[in-house]
Amino acid sequence: MRLGFVVREMGAGLRRNFTMTVAVVLVTMVSLFFFGLGLLVQQQVSILKGDWYDRVQVSVFLCGPVSTEEDCPTGAVTSAQRDALRAQLESSPLVDRVFYESQQDAYDNFLEQFDDAITENVTPDQLPESFRVRLTDPSRYQEVREQFSGQPGVEDVPDDRAVLGPLFAAMDGATRVALGLAALMLVCSVLLVSTTIRLTAFSRRREVSIMRLVGASRALIQLPFVLEGVIASLVGAVLASGALYALVEFGVGRLRERPDFTTRLVETSDVLFPTAPVMLGVGVVFAVVASLLSLRRWLRV
Amino acid sequence: MITFEHVSKVYGEGNRPALAEVTLQVDRGDFVFLVGPSGSGKSTFLRLVLKEEKASSGTVQVAGRDVGRLRSWKVPALRRQIGVVFQDFRLLADKSVFENVAFALQVLGKPRHVIAQSVPETLALVGLGGKERRRPHELSGGEQQRVAIARAFVNRPALLLADEPTGNLDPETSVGIMKLLDRINRTGTTIVMATHDDDIVDQMRKRVVELRDGRVVRDEDRGVYGSSR
Numbered sequence: 001m002r003l004g005f006v007v008r009e010m011g012a013g014l015r016r017n018f019t020m021t022v023a024v025v026l027v028t029m030v031s032l033f034f035f036g037l038g039l040l041v042q043q044q045v046s047i048l049k050g051d052w053y054d055r056v057q058v059s060v061f062l063c064g065p066v067s068t069e070e071d072c073p074t075g076a077v078t079s080a081q082r083d084a085l086r087a088q089l090e091s092s093p094l095v096d097r098v099f100y101e102s103q104q105d106a107y108d109n110f111l112e113q114f115d116d117a118i119t120e121n122v123t124p125d126q127l128p129e130s131f132r133v134r135l136t137d138p139s140r141y142q143e144v145r146e147q148f149s150g151q152p153g154v155e156d157v158p159d160d161r162a163v164l165g166p167l168f169a170a171m172d173g174a175t176r177v178a179l180g181l182a183a184l185m186l187v188c189s190v191l192l193v194s195t196t197i198r199l200t201a202f203s204r205r206r207e208v209s210i211m212r213l214v215g216a217s218r219a220l221i222q223l224p225f226v227l228e229g230v231i232a233s234l235v236g237a238v239l240a241s242g243a244l245y246a247l248v249e250f251g252v253g254r255l256r257e258r259p260d261f262t263t264r265l266v267e268t269s270d271v272l273f274p275t276a277p278v279m280l281g282v283g284v285v286f287a288v289v290a291s292l293l294s295l296r297r298w299l300r301v
Numbered sequence: 302m303i304t305f306e307h308v309s310k311v312y313g314e315g316n317r318p319a320l321a322e323v324t325l326q327v328d329r330g331d332f333v334f335l336v337g338p339s340g341s342g343k344s345t346f347l348r349l350v351l352k353e354e355k356a357s358s359g360t361v362q363v364a365g366r367d368v369g370r371l372r373s374w375k376v377p378a379l380r381r382q383i384g385v386v387f388q389d390f391r392l393l394a395d396k397s398v399f400e401n402v403a404f405a406l407q408v409l410g411k412p413r414h415v416i417a418q419s420v421p422e423t424l425a426l427v428g429l430g431g432k433e434r435r436r437p438h439e440l441s442g443g444e445q446q447r448v449a450i451a452r453a454f455v456n457r458p459a460l461l462l463a464d465e466p467t468g469n470l471d472p473e474t475s476v477g478i479m480k481l482l483d484r485i486n487r488t489g490t491t492i493v494m495a496t497h498d499d500d501i502v503d504q505m506r507k508r509v510v511e512l513r514d515g516r517v518v519r520d521e522d523r524g525v526y527g528s529s530r
Contacts, residue, residue: 002410207393207404213351214456215381216408218374 002220009207009224013200014231020196021232027192028236028287029243031185032279036244038178039275044266045171051264052164053138060085060131060148063155064103067128071155077129081153088151089133094144099132106130128155186286189236193229193287194294200225201298208299222295229287237283241276302460302491303327303350308359310345310515318357319345321515327493329459332486334502335495336526337512343495346512347462350493351383352376364459381409384453384461384490388468390445392437392452398424399433402451409456423455424448427481443474447481454485461485463494467501475501499526 014021062082063072074081089098101109107124135144142159149157201208211221248268256265303326310320320342327333335343348354349361352368361368364382371379392401402420424430427447437445446466453461463482467475479501486492496502502509502525509524510517519527 002407005407005410206391210391210393210404210452211408212377213380213385214405214408214452215377215379215383217377220408220410 006220006223006227010227010231013204013224013228016203017196017200017228020192020199021228024189024192024196024229024232025236025239027185027189028233028283029239031182031189032237032240032283033182033243034178034185035182035282036240036271036275036279037247038175038182039278040244040248040266040270041171041175041178043270043275045168045175047264047266048164048168048171052160056135056138056141056160058133058135058141058144058148058157060089060133060157061128061155062130063153064125064128066126067155072153074152077153085131085148085151085153089131089148092144092147094135094137094140096134096136098134101130101132103127103129189233190286190290193232193290194297196232197225197229197291197294198298200228201295222292222299225295225299226288226291229291230284233283233287234280237276237280240283241271241279244275244279245271302329302331302364303493304360304362305346305349306360306362308349308356308361310342310349310354311357318515320349320356320512322359323512323515323517325510325517325520327491329491330486330489332483332492332505332507333494334505334507334509334524335493335512336497336502336509337518339497341512342515343512344464345515347385347464347493347495350460350462351385352379381456382459384450384456384458386446386449386453386461386463386466388465390437390442390449390469392445392448394437396436397433398429398435398437398440398448401437401448402455405452405455419455420451423451426454426484427451428477441474442470443477446470446474446478450478450481450485454490458490460491460493463492463496465496465498466494467496467498472500476504479505502526 062077062085063075065076067076086098086100089095103124106127106129107122110122110127111119133144135141145157145159148154208221245268248266248271252265252267305323305325308320308323309318311318319340323342323346335346337343345354349356349368350363352371356369363379366375366379368379393404396404399420402423403416406416406419421430421433424433427450429444429447429451432440432444437448440448446469450466461482466482467478470478475498482492482494483505506523506525508522509519509527511519511527
């Protein structure tokens with residue numbers, strides 16, 4: 001009986017303030033969409049980082065006949081230098097395994113990766129031989145790099161992160177923009193919820209005064225107001241999740257279909273969990289907090 | 302039922318007190334008229350009983366509870382023991398007579414079969430049997446006030462407060478309302494009624510408490526409205 005009463009009151013409130021309810025739904029939707037977008041970008045960043053750490057190999061390029069004087073003052077690597085480097089790598093606690101890639105191996109890989117137009121002008125001795133090193137702890141990449149660059153016979157130990165760094169920075173920036181927009185819109189939705197409650201409280205002041213006088217509990221009086229905000233926010237959150245799902249399904253999905261695109265990307269299952277539940281939760285929590293705060297202000301009990 | 306001990310109420314700092322050092326006792330089953338000019342403190346008295354306001358000093362006890370110390374979440378329990386009737390009826394225009402009275406029980410979570418039984422009973426008691434489906438605007442002023450009384454009484458409160466219940470009614474209709482209140486009083490319900498209506502007070506010959514500038518200036522059994530007017 002009492003639950004039925006609350007639901008009826010809530011329904012009446014939603015209908016009475018239809019335009020305000022729509023406004024709350026839309027603003028909540030936009031704000032949670034940006035919030036969810038920020039979460040997804042962060043998930044993509046961690047996927048990329050994970051993949052990169054899985055794959056990380058330190059390449060120690062050795063001096064060859066085409067190396068410059070500046071990089072290799074001692075000229076091409078000698079076999080003594082090569083053996084010393086290998087021994088040093090294999091004894092290092094940071095190193096898991098060492099592969100040697102000769103100039104011929106490098107040339108074979110090169111042929112595989114690029115088409116004829118590029119490869120026809122390249123000969124094996126133009127490519128550097130190298131040690132490919134797997135690390136026990138990929139995050140200590142930099143230590144290995146510092147230890148081996150500049151050793152005799154080593155031409156270069158390139159830093160792959162120089163390539164990935166700007167990408168991560170850009171994605172972090174995108175996250176910040178999305179979360180900033182989300183915060184702004186969340187403020188709007190809180191203000192709208194507050195205004196809606198103020199209007200509802202005014203249009204229902206007579207019912208509320210009678211409820212107080214006959215001794216209805218505070219919870220019963222306030223619950224319909226809070227639930228109105230929660231329902232509107234939930235609808236907004238569901239719409240936002242749907243929009244995000246569609247974005248990943250059609251936007252990211254199209255990218256994935258391209259054959260040359262091998263990077264792992266966020267998937268629709270990432271939207272379903274954990275992004276959508278987090279969005280719903282945030283939407284509900286904000287609606288409840290906004291409602292309770294404005295009820296204190298507009299609804300004396 | 303109601304005990305006021307040295308109760309004062311000041312609205313805002315530096316203002317004249319609305320009630321000053323009021324000490325008063327209303328026993329269970331009493332019928333008390335609260336009389337006095339506008340601004341004499343009648344409404345403040347009723348608001349303090351309902352804990353709509355908090356006394357500035359002194360203690361207010363209602364039905365054995367110290368109202369001043371009552372925690373806010375217990376206030377609804379207090380109000381369930383008190384029925385209130387106003388000059389302007391305060392009915393819900395979009396609800397029928399039955400729904401208006403049932404509303405008071407619904408918000409307390411009473412089961413449907415209780416509502417189906419006690420609402421018609423109470424409407425019959427106030428003399429509105431057969432008008433359950435009407436809307437408030439289809440009723441006369443007296444009938445609307447009867448609906449309001451039914452709503453206040455349907456939960457069988459121990460105390461009924463009435464703030465100028467006949468203020469908007471013609472003398473003849475007012476007599477009917479007073480008869481109804483008297484009948485309710487005879488069921489054992491304590492009634493405190495604030496009023497300006499000297500004819501009614503003089504006819505009823507009940508206890509009269511006169512307030513003036515927030516002070517009790519007269520308290521007599523079987524009193525009249527008085528010469529003060």
